[in-house]
Amino acid sequence: MHSATTTRELDELRREMVQEQIRERGVRDARVLDAMLHVPRHEFVSEDMIAGAYADQPLPIGEGQTISQPFMVGAMTEALALEGAERVLEVGTGSGYQAAVLALLAREVHSMESVVALATAAQARLARLGYRNVQVHCGDGTLGWEQAAPYDAIVVTAAAPRIPPPLVEQLAEGGRL
Numbered sequence: 001m002h003s004a005t006t007t008r009e010l011d012e013l014r015r016e017m018v019q020e021q022i023r024e025r026g027v028r029d030a031r032v033l034d035a036m037l038h039v040p041r042h043e044f045v046s047e048d049m050i051a052g053a054y055a056d057q058p059l060p061i062g063e064g065q066t067i068s069q070p071f072m073v074g075a076m077t078e079a080l081a082l083e084g085a086e087r088v089l090e091v092g093t094g095s096g097y098q099a100a101v102l103a104l105l106a107r108e109v110h111s112m113e114s115v116v117a118l119a120t121a122a123q124a125r126l127a128r129l130g131y132r133n134v135q136v137h138c139g140d141g142t143l144g145w146e147q148a149a150p151y152d153a154i155v156v157t158a159a160a161p162r163i164p165p166p167l168v169e170q171l172a173e174g175g176r177l
Helices: 007-023 030-038 047-052 070-079 097-103 116-128 165-169
Strands: 059-062 065-067 087-091 108-113 134-138 151-156 171-176
Touching: 007 030, 007 070, 030 070, 030 097, 047 059, 059 116, 070 097, 087 097, 097 108, 097 116, 097 134, 108 116, 116 134, 165 171
Parallel strands: 087 108, 087 151, 108 134, 151 171
Antiparallel strands: 059 065
């Protein structure tokens, strides 16, 4: 139980988030909705942000970064059209929330984060929560993670003015970016 909110209240807020912010706004993939229903977003924000963890807005996670708005996570994840056997690259780990959602939908997730403190915290958090098919790598996400390429899907959750060529090169034939 968290000091600000009970587990039951957080579970109800998560159900409402999925129904009202994600499903009702157009995300229809049942697997994506189910994954978002099972990933505890409040575990990916600081203690002082827990009460607002399921609000339809990005929240600060430190180092000048934010956890993405839930609807954006749902929409970007649905666009990948994952079936369960894919290897996915995420660029911009942040707190690890998107990686956790992807972990429930893909065989293997590699996530790039350029901020050492965020990468370290995300890897520890994902391990603590039992997401065993996610590996967080610290480095320049625009270079991708060639060691595990090719990827069936790549999602860029960090701002990018254009698609970096290394990401296109690391995309499997028929893959989605």
